[in-house]
Amino acid sequence: MSSVSTLTATQPIEMERPKVDIVAWLGLMPFVLFSLFFLIIPTGLLLAGAFFDKDGAFTFANIIGLSKPSIVASYVLSLQISAASALGGALIGAVLATSVVHGGLPTWLRPVLNTFCGVASNFAGLPLAFAFIATVGRLGVVTLLLKFVGLDLYGNGFTLFNFWGLTLTYLYFQIPLMVLILTPALDGLKKEWSEASAILGASVWQHWYYVSLPILWPSLLGSTLLLFANAFGAVATATALTGASLNIAPILLFAQIRGDVLHDPNLGYALALGMVLITGLSNVGYILLTSRTARWLR
Amino acid sequence: MKQSSLGAWIAFILGASYFLIPLLATFEFSLRMLRGQYSFEAYRVVFEQTRFQESFSYSLVLALATVVLGVLIVVPAAYFVQLRLPKLRPAVEFVTLLPLVIPAIVLVFGYLRMYNSSSILPLTGSTLGTDLLLTLGYVALALPYMYRSVDTGLRAIDIRTLTEAAQSLGANSATILFRVILPNIRSAILGGAFLTFAIAIGEFTFASLLDRPAFGPYLQWIGSNKAYEPPALAIMSFFITWAVMGVMQMVVSGRRGTR
Numbered sequence: 001m002s003s004v005s006t007l008t009a010t011q012p013i014e015m016e017r018p019k020v021d022i023v024a025w026l027g028l029m030p031f032v033l034f035s036l037f038f039l040i041i042p043t044g045l046l047l048a049g050a051f052f053d054k055d056g057a058f059t060f061a062n063i064i065g066l067s068k069p070s071i072v073a074s075y076v077l078s079l080q081i082s083a084a085s086a087l088g089g090a091l092i093g094a095v096l097a098t099s100v101v102h103g104g105l106p107t108w109l110r111p112v113l114n115t116f117c118g119v120a121s122n123f124a125g126l127p128l129a130f131a132f133i134a135t136v137g138r139l140g141v142v143t144l145l146l147k148f149v150g151l152d153l154y155g156n157g158f159t160l161f162n163f164w165g166l167t168l169t170y171l172y173f174q175i176p177l178m179v180l181i182l183t184p185a186l187d188g189l190k191k192e193w194s195e196a197s198a199i200l201g202a203s204v205w206q207h208w209y210y211v212s213l214p215i216l217w218p219s220l221l222g223s224t225l226l227l228f229a230n231a232f233g234a235v236a237t238a239t240a241l242t243g244a245s246l247n248i249a250p251i252l253l254f255a256q257i258r259g260d261v262l263h264d265p266n267l268g269y270a271l272a273l274g275m276v277l278i279t280g281l282s283n284v285g286y287i288l289l290t291s292r293t294a295r296w297l298r
Numbered sequence: 299m300k301q302s303s304l305g306a307w308i309a310f311i312l313g314a315s316y317f318l319i320p321l322l323a324t325f326e327f328s329l330r331m332l333r334g335q336y337s338f339e340a341y342r343v344v345f346e347q348t349r350f351q352e353s354f355s356y357s358l359v360l361a362l363a364t365v366v367l368g369v370l371i372v373v374p375a376a377y378f379v380q381l382r383l384p385k386l387r388p389a390v391e392f393v394t395l396l397p398l399v400i401p402a403i404v405l406v407f408g409y410l411r412m413y414n415s416s417s418i419l420p421l422t423g424s425t426l427g428t429d430l431l432l433t434l435g436y437v438a439l440a441l442p443y444m445y446r447s448v449d450t451g452l453r454a455i456d457i458r459t460l461t462e463a464a465q466s467l468g469a470n471s472a473t474i475l476f477r478v479i480l481p482n483i484r485s486a487i488l489g490g491a492f493l494t495f496a497i498a499i500g501e502f503t504f505a506s507l508l509d510r511p512a513f514g515p516y517l518q519w520i521g522s523n524k525a526y527e528p529p530a531l532a533i534m535s536f537f538i539t540w541a542v543m544g545v546m547q548m549v550v551s552g553r554r555g556t557r
Contacts, residue, residue, distance in 0.1 A: 118543045131320045
């Protein structure tokens with residue numbers, strides 16, 4: 001054993017490698033097989049199914065079938081909720097992150113906010129829905145408190161189980177996510193830039209408008225797209241809040257998988273294809289836009 | 299300067315109240331199970347439910363299996379890509395980001411179509427097969443976080459020197475990977491493992507559609523049947539998430555300290 005190892009050890013490392021690096025490929029194999037069989041092929045087959053009919057003939061009928069009023073309505077409501085919670089989350093998250101990074105708040109607040117955002121952005125799904133039902137549900141603590149001081153939320157048409165309620169709940173994980181994504185970009189804004197602006201006589205607002213915002217906008221827009229995709233795929237929170245009563249795309253797809261509510265499996269594949277296209281495009285947009293900001297922040 | 303810091307304070311306090319009020323309200327709600335007094339009755343009732351115990355331990359085992367499988371799949375791949383197959387890096391990174399692009403519900407729909415009981419590989423035909431499929435599904439959900447964590451860990455140590463040193467001492471690739479590289483990036487692996495764990499423990503969509511008795515479907519069941527237990531469970535899962543994140547940060551900062 002020792003003689004063999006001495007022998008290989010004295011050879012230059014390069015010599016040990018054949019043209020095709022078999023050992024390295026072997027090590028990569030679990031990953032390759034896993035991603036093929038549990039990521040790429042299942043999704044690929046499913047999405048391909050959108051272009052075939054029951055008998056396996058090629059067709060666009062399923063894609064055209066998506067224009068059914070009930071399906072269009074589910075997509076529209078999904079897009080509205082995702083857009084509202086993404087825009088709201090991005091705006092509030094940006095203000096919050098800016099006020100902590102550049103607003104002159106005590107420095108100990110920063111790690112606190114960061115940890116909290118790490119927790120809150122992962123606090124989605126059913127527990128989040130439970131928390132909001134206990135807070136602003138029909139018998140929620142805040143609902144009853146407000147009623148006590150004379151503001152009847154539900155009497156004024158508020159409910160947790162529609163567009164506004166879902167958006168309000170989604171913001172709970174959207175805002176922290178925005179803070180987490182944006183903080184590094186805000187950190188990259190150099191102090192010298194604001195000093196330079198001040199020396200040249202610019203006001204704080206002018207500095208933000210003419211210097212910081214042009215650097216940050218791709219990052220802001222990209223993060224908004226990421227938040228959008230994040231909300232669009234969320235199933236558990238919506239299901240727990242509304243049961244099956246709210247017609248949004250992920251809930252419709254959930255019901256379709258459970259019991260073929262569309263009475264057409266291939267239409268279900270088309271529904272899935274539409275969702276992947278929407279989240280896919282948002283993610284591509286996010287990657288392209290953030291790489292633009294990254295050039296400045298090196 | 300004073301004025302801008304006032305604005306920042308207002309923004310911060312408004313934000314903090316949006317985040318803290320639901321937590322406080324939920325906690326208050328969870329204490330009201332017994333009429334006319336505050337008590338931890340709802341928590342006691344939850345802990346005594348066999349369905350809680352069974353589903354939680356089921357998900358616990360599944361989450362641990364997910365972590366182990368995830369490490370076995372990701373670490374060799376990230377190591378060999380970084381050291382010997384750098385040309386594949388963009389392709390591998392693209393694949394690891396796919397779970398962020400494909401919504402979980404679409405992925406599980408694909409599984410149900412590909413592995414149903416009348417397919418070539420009928421994983422959903424048996425309990426063990428479905429459990430395996432669920433675990434692999436969680437590995438997929440956690441892949442972006444696991445890969446990034448391990449990849450960052452590998453960049454922080456000099457894997458080329460470590461590998462060459464081990465090779466000159468006669469180690470083969472498996473020995474290098476598991477006895478040299480793995481211990482050196484254990485804090486990065488732990489970081490990824492905690493996130494994986496947090497994702498798998500309360501996951502709902504996969505478990506529900508694959509019809510397994512996991513913690514997520516239990517939560518949904520209790521949410522639609524009980525009043526005081528759900529807020530108690532919400533508070534518990536918030537603190538579990540908090541603890542997991544806290545341990546993760548300690549692990550990460552510990553890594554910085556030892557360097």
